[in-house]
Amino acid sequence: MAVKLPNAAVLAAHLKSGMDRNQIAARYGAHRDTVRLALIRYNLLDLAPAKSEGPARRITRHLSREMITVQSDRLVILREMVAGDHGGVAIRQLSLPRISMHVAALRERGLDTAAP
Structure with missing residues (x-):
């Protein structure tokens, strides 16, 4: 059985209210990648909250x-x-x-x- 996600307007409303992909996926019983693909399809990916993973770390292959x-x-x-x-x-x-x-x-x- 395929997961039915809401239309673009409802997804945009969820994103504007502060929901992230994980929360939307949990609400509709979908995988977060399915939500990501729907956001790309509807051109809503810029509305999704950015991940805050902290400063990027550079990984080096040279031991010191x-x-x-x-x-x-x-x-x-x-x-x-x-x-x-x-x-x-x-x-x-x-x-x-x-x-x-x-x-x-x-x-x-x-x-x-x-x-x-």
């Missing part, structure tokens, strides 16, 4: 010295990780147990910030 922290009980590495079925990259902290060979190599490179 600040991305590895040696603590007394573990190593903390800040690195990019691919997440989800459709890709996408996020920067996450990876905590590893302190291994003597790796710690010695990091000390030689001058990256050890913890006191022995």
Whole structure:
């Protein structure tokens, strides 16, 4: 059974009253992408409230010295990780147990910030 969304006038009224795509989708039992496609079809996408995700962060593929922290009980590495079925990259902290060979190599490179 197909979802029946209202006409352009009703959708425009919802958007002007402050509803976002998720709220409209929940009201009519539709998926939010279905609502997005209807807004595009009716040329109403500019009325939809903008997402406020905060400032954009630049993701770099070059590791720097600040991305590895040696603590007394573990190593903390800040690195990019691919997440989800459709890709996408996020920067996450990876905590590893302190291994003597790796710690010695990091000390030689001058990256050890913890006191022995």
